[in-house]
Amino acid sequence: xxxxxxxxxxxGVSKRFQVGDGEIDALGRIDVAIDPGAFVxxxxxxxxxxxxxxxxxxxxxxxxxxxxxxxxxxxTGPGSDRxxxxxxxxxxxxxxxxxxxxxxxxxxQLSRREVEEIAHEFVKLVGLEQAANRYPNQLSGGMKQRVAxxxxxxxxxxxxxxDEPFGALDALTREQLQRELLQIWTRSRVTILFVTxxxxxxxxxxxxxxxxxxxxxxxEADIRIDLxxxxxxxxxxxxxxxxxxxxxxxxxxxxxxxxxxxxx
Amino acid sequence: MSEQATAxxxxxxxxxxxAAARGHRRRxxxxxxxxxxxxFPILLILLWDRAVAxxxxxxxxxxxxxxxxxxxxxxGGVYDDAFSATILTHIWKSMTRVYGGFFLAALIGIPLxxxxxxVKLLRQLLDPTINLLRPIPVTAWLPLSxxxxxxxxxxxxxxxxxxxxxxxxxxxxxxxxxxxVRLFEAAAMLGCKGSAMFRQVVFPASLPSIFNGLRIAxxxxxxxxxxGEMTGVPTGLGSVIMDGRTLSRTDLVVTGMIVIGVxxxxxxxxxxxxxxxxxxxxxxxxx
Numbered sequence: 001x002x003x004x005x006x007x008x009x010x011x012g013v014s015k016r017f018q019v020g021d022g023e024i025d026a027l028g029r030i031d032v033a034i035d036p037g038a039f040v041x042x043x044x045x046x047x048x049x050x051x052x053x054x055x056x057x058x059x060x061x062x063x064x065x066x067x068x069x070x071x072x073x074x075x076t077g078p079g080s081d082r083x084x085x086x087x088x089x090x091x092x093x094x095x096x097x098x099x100x101x102x103x104x105x106x107x108x109q110l111s112r113r114e115v116e117e118i119a120h121e122f123v124k125l126v127g128l129e130q131a132a133n134r135y136p137n138q139l140s141g142g143m144k145q146r147v148a149x150x151x152x153x154x155x156x157x158x159x160x161x162x163d164e165p166f167g168a169l170d171a172l173t174r175e176q177l178q179r180e181l182l183q184i185w186t187r188s189r190v191t192i193l194f195v196t197x198x199x200x201x202x203x204x205x206x207x208x209x210x211x212x213x214x215x216x217x218x219x220e221a222d223i224r225i226d227l228x229x230x231x232x233x234x235x236x237x238x239x240x241x242x243x244x245x246x247x248x249x250x251x252x253x254x255x256x257x258x259x260x261x262x263x264x
Numbered sequence: 265m266s267e268q269a270t271a272x273x274x275x276x277x278x279x280x281x282x283a284a285a286r287g288h289r290r291r292x293x294x295x296x297x298x299x300x301x302x303x304f305p306i307l308l309i310l311l312w313d314r315a316v317a318x319x320x321x322x323x324x325x326x327x328x329x330x331x332x333x334x335x336x337x338x339x340g341g342v343y344d345d346a347f348s349a350t351i352l353t354h355i356w357k358s359m360t361r362v363y364g365g366f367f368l369a370a371l372i373g374i375p376l377x378x379x380x381x382x383v384k385l386l387r388q389l390l391d392p393t394i395n396l397l398r399p400i401p402v403t404a405w406l407p408l409s410x411x412x413x414x415x416x417x418x419x420x421x422x423x424x425x426x427x428x429x430x431x432x433x434x435x436x437x438x439x440x441x442x443x444x445v446r447l448f449e450a451a452a453m454l455g456c457k458g459s460a461m462f463r464q465v466v467f468p469a470s471l472p473s474i475f476n477g478l479r480i481a482x483x484x485x486x487x488x489x490x491x492g493e494m495t496g497v498p499t500g501l502g503s504v505i506m507d508g509r510t511l512s513r514t515d516l517v518v519t520g521m522i523v524i525g526v527x528x529x530x531x532x533x534x535x536x537x538x539x540x541x542x543x544x545x546x547x548x549x550x551x
Contacts, residue, residue, distance in 0.1 A: 059453075077452070079455075083453060083454075084449070086450070090447055092447060094468045103451070103464075137545065151450075152454075155455065
């Protein structure tokens with residue numbers, strides 16, 4: 001197989017925030033190369049800078065040093081090639097499901113019919129045809145997150161940036177959405193960068209897990225997960241991966257109170 | 265994934281079964297609200313009538329005097345003076361001033377508020393001035409507005425404009441400032457920028473607050489019509505009240521007051537209806 005060029009290249013990225021009079025080093029120097037079509041999970045306790053790193057890749061924040069390259073081009077701001085899925089959905093509440101999904105295509109000056117066709121296609125992809133004319137406040141959390149995913153896919157994003165997207169959902173809905181996300185990923189071969197604090201979720205979804213630690217945020221471990229898909233969460237192999245991830249994560253945590261967030 | 269999508273519709277079907285009973289209960293509830301809402305002003309009129317009769321004052325008209333005046337004002341045939349059957353002319357004239365000032369305030373206040381809310385430079389430039397001018401009572405502008413616009417309807421429109429402008433501007437700024445930043449981020453990542461951002465995100469996201477401002481401003485606009493028509497215009501509900509004062513005809517004054525109240529009430533209901541329709545996506549703003 002020919003050596004693929006990295007899809008996302010994070011080079012020497014660090015981030016320092018101004019907080020009151022002082023400064024906080026949110027991210028140390030981070031160097032990561034992500035292959036096209038990879039499913040990468042960023043895992044770490046709260047405050048390790050994993051969301052900050054994701055926001056830098058999205059172009060919402062500028063790195064203090066270093067740069068992010070997407071397809072060899074430096075990131076200078078938000079762009080439609082990188083679609084962010086937020087934990088709190090960030091749907092436009094005044095638009096129906098269909099209009100939310102059609103928002104990106106509409107920005108590309110397509111005709112009204114083309115926008116409607118694309119919106120229809122992606123609303124169908126996430127199984128929300130019956131709710132297409134509802135407003136976000138009439139949807140459940142799981143349905144909202146489906147709309148958010150359809151919205152970035154409809155915009156031809158080939159990188160999905162997901163910031164704890166299923167963190168606010170109940171366990172059953174979360175499992176279902178994880179399955180659906182894997183299906184979508186298998187079909188569309190987009191590159192996914194997925195932030196989570198759940199070891200279980202990372203072990204279930206990712207090809208590759210980046211374990212981060214705080215103060216300042218850095219990547220402690222870079223683990224490849226070669227378990228066959230679909231993954232059986234009750235198999236001994238899966239448990240081994242999960243235990244390994246949990247051990248690496250907890251070994252960097254000083255305060256035991258953080259264990260709670262890790263075990264979930 | 266379709267189980268999820270169908271979960272909600274089936275839940276609503278269940279609650280639709282006793283719809284007839286619910287509709288009946290809702291009608292009773294509506295009748296009750298109307299009865300209570302009308303009952304209180306009727307009680308006030310009775311108290312007013314008794315108070316005038318007991319004290320025997322000749323300075324305050326009785327409800328009956330006002331009713332006669334209202335009839336004459338509407339249809340004529342009682343006093344047949346300068347005010348008989350002129351109600352529509354006065355309402356129309358006042359409306360042109362109320363809505364002239366109101367729409368002018370909305371036309372300037374909403375775009376300016378959107379920009380001040382979104383652009384830091386403009387905020388720093390204009391915010392102190394706005395907060396300095398805002399506490400000045402509209403009545404204090406009366407002498408200057410007569411110099412600027414002369415005697416006539418333009419001075420009245422200007423005063424209504426001043427009163428309506430600040431609530432619209434401030435509520436629009438507040439609306440923009442309280443929009444979840446993530447919505448702007450989401451829009452930017454979907455390729456939305458520049459003026460499209462204003463049209464497609466900033467404006468609709470601020471609409472609930474803008475409508476609050478419009479409703480408050482609309483109330484002020486009716487309040488200010490009396491002040492506005494003190495500027496020496498011959499027609500309008502405010503000028504009717506001023507004439508009534510000069511002629512010591514309190515029945516005319518009270519009649520003018522009631523007409524203004526009814527006009528303000530009816531038009532406010534219209535604004536609420538429009539706002540409920542436009543903001544149907546936002547259930548917490550159903551008034």
